[in-house]
Amino acid sequence: MTFGFQVFAQDGAARTGAVATAHGTIATPAFMPVGTAATVKAMTPEAVRETGADIVLANTYHLMLRPGAERIAGLGGLHEFMHWQRPILTDSGGFQVYSLSGLRKMDEAGVTFKSHIDGTEMYLSPERSIEVQRLLDADITMAFDECTPFPAAEDVAAASMQLSMRWAERCRTAFVARPGYALFGIVQGGMYPDLRAESAARLLQLGFDGYAIGGLAVGEGQALTFATLDATVPHLPRDRPRYLMGVGRPADIVGAVQRGIDMFDCVMPTRSGRTGQLFTPRGTLNIRNARHGDDPRPVDAACRCPLCRHYSRGYLHHLFRAKEILGAMLATWHNLTHYQDLMANLRAAVAAGRLDNFAADFANTAATGDIDPLGNLPAPGSN
Numbered sequence: 001m002t003f004g005f006q007v008f009a010q011d012g013a014a015r016t017g018a019v020a021t022a023h024g025t026i027a028t029p030a031f032m033p034v035g036t037a038a039t040v041k042a043m044t045p046e047a048v049r050e051t052g053a054d055i056v057l058a059n060t061y062h063l064m065l066r067p068g069a070e071r072i073a074g075l076g077g078l079h080e081f082m083h084w085q086r087p088i089l090t091d092s093g094g095f096q097v098y099s100l101s102g103l104r105k106m107d108e109a110g111v112t113f114k115s116h117i118d119g120t121e122m123y124l125s126p127e128r129s130i131e132v133q134r135l136l137d138a139d140i141t142m143a144f145d146e147c148t149p150f151p152a153a154e155d156v157a158a159a160s161m162q163l164s165m166r167w168a169e170r171c172r173t174a175f176v177a178r179p180g181y182a183l184f185g186i187v188q189g190g191m192y193p194d195l196r197a198e199s200a201a202r203l204l205q206l207g208f209d210g211y212a213i214g215g216l217a218v219g220e221g222q223a224l225t226f227a228t229l230d231a232t233v234p235h236l237p238r239d240r241p242r243y244l245m246g247v248g249r250p251a252d253i254v255g256a257v258q259r260g261i262d263m264f265d266c267v268m269p270t271r272s273g274r275t276g277q278l279f280t281p282r283g284t285l286n287i288r289n290a291r292h293g294d295d296p297r298p299v300d301a302a303c304r305c306p307l308c309r310h311y312s313r314g315y316l317h318h319l320f321r322a323k324e325i326l327g328a329m330l331a332t333w334h335n336l337t338h339y340q341d342l343m344a345n346l347r348a349a350v351a352a353g354r355l356d357n358f359a360a361d362f363a364n365t366a367a368t369g370d371i372d373p374l375g376n377l378p379a380p381g382s383n
Helices: 045-051 060-065 069-074 078-082 094-099 126-136 154-174 193-206 222-235 250-258 268-274 306-310 313-321 325-352 355-366
Strands: 004-011 014-021 024-028 030-032 056-059 088-091 104-106 111-114 121-124 140-142 182-187 210-213 242-244 263-265 277-280 283-286
Touching: 004 325, 014 325, 024 030, 024 325, 030 325, 045 325, 056 060, 060 069, 060 088, 060 094, 060 121, 060 126, 069 126, 078 088, 088 094, 088 126, 094 104, 121 126, 126 140, 126 154, 154 182, 154 193, 182 193, 193 222, 210 222, 222 250, 250 325, 250 355, 268 277, 268 325, 277 325, 306 325, 313 325, 325 355
Parallel strands: 030 263, 056 088, 088 140, 140 182, 182 210, 210 242, 242 263
Antiparallel strands: 004 014, 014 024, 104 111, 111 121, 277 283
């Protein structure tokens, strides 16, 4: 299958379409569950697929450390290794190396760092990142970049962006083109519109199969995120998928789709699920709160996930208080289902030309919050 992107409908800057890859098609806008170490935590691959996910994300840095890219290749590649025969995108490892702080040394050639697992000294360059992702057999490979810190002075952001662009050129040269496989470039430049425009222009000159926007979701807040998207997206081609890395909260996703973003990833739904934080149309619910202990209702009566179809808030509260693994499993399944249903609703709203109305209704519903104290329960079936 040839890699490609097709737009089916547009509503303002937003669009809905499909990305074709070697391992299947991805309906967009799409949310990618994060399976950093070749597993989406607390979920089986079959359960991930049942939520509606078309694609998952895995991570170059973590998998090159353990069990090793060559070992995974010897075992048939990442799809076979993790029993996920659908598209996989691999993060290049740039963000993870950036987060190592004092454990890394970076120069023009690449990054030398110490493994967070056992302290072994490792090396990651643009060429090695691309090689690892090829060994993993990622459908979508990400260029190796430096994640610009926030906040950063303009000269610091400019130097970081220019290094990432030089690395992007090396990634483009190192990438081995195969039918159905793609390489995405990453726009950097901090919070500076001129730098973002320069970065996008450099990447377009090199020519990538898709374009990601990196360096956001690092503490800048929603208003600055949206302003950066407003300054960046117009510089990206209409016939290539656009990927906003590491975002995020449901409200962030809705606003980013309105601004023309097609793909998302974030650990939020899985990490929150493991800590008892559940997403609902009315906001988040902390199932650990004592008031849920005697609550017979589901988390969300309208939700199709196994948790909401079969179990009460009281039972889930018990599982978390008892530290039972099933609690994390059910809560994660619920959160990923909530995110995938949000994406399906966004696709439908774009196709119907009513995205702004959907976004307004979404914001109004979420603003009501979780206001269900025990002793003042809504009528059965309401939420």
